[in-house]
Amino acid sequence: MDNSYNNYGFPQTLEEQKESFSHYVLNVFITMGSGLLLTALISWFVYRNIMSGGMFYNMLVSGGNVAVFAPLVIQLILTIAMTAGLRKFKLATVTLLFYGYAALTGVSFSVIFLAYDIGTISLAFVYTAIMFGACVFAGKVLKVDLSRFRGILFGALIALVIASVAAFFIPALRDSLILCYAGIVIFALYTTYDMQRLKSFYYAADYEGAEMSKKYGIYGAFQLYLDFINLFLRILQILGNAKSKD
16 A cells, blocks of 8 residues: 655555545635634624614714725735735734734625515525535546636636726616626636645645644635635625515
8 A cells, every 4th residue: 555654754554545635625615614604693793783873883874985905905914914914924914914804894795685585585595505505516536727827817807807997987787697607607717726736735744844834724715815815705795686676
């Protein structure tokens, strides 16, 4: 039987490698799920606070557009910091950046409860979970290495961002759902791709040490978290648009 060695120098059988990798992936999804839970709890808390005229309501009224866009700017800074400083930061710092991003997303998401009813939000979450699960499964069993299409995926993402910004100034584009469907396709592919990357993150321990592998795990959870959030937003918009026409 072929044996390999982990970063501690102990031999691992093929069965032990599979079990260890499965445990690693499980931890990644637990981290991702806890981030989503934090986002949901904070978004509901902020929403209730706004509705009761609390602190966040006062900040929204007095801050105007600044209060709306400030969390988004900070989220962008956190994303850049995590990506650029992944190798330099300690594991605790990377973990804090991830949960800080999830918390700020919760603040931004509080307005969702003002725009959509709870039934539409719940249905969007269920549809997103089903699609996300299917993409994760595809990433696990698909033999095609999607990393070869990384440039195309990134180009499509940049095009989507540019088109989304343009939609603010072009009513026809803003009122169309074509960007939502395009976003679903792009982030579904990214979910599959990010799932495939977890294996390379896991084996980073053999070359860069166990702590770096754990940091990659947090980063992998962050990428999958972003995929889920972006799928959810677009599915929610589609369902909300369909309900408004009923």
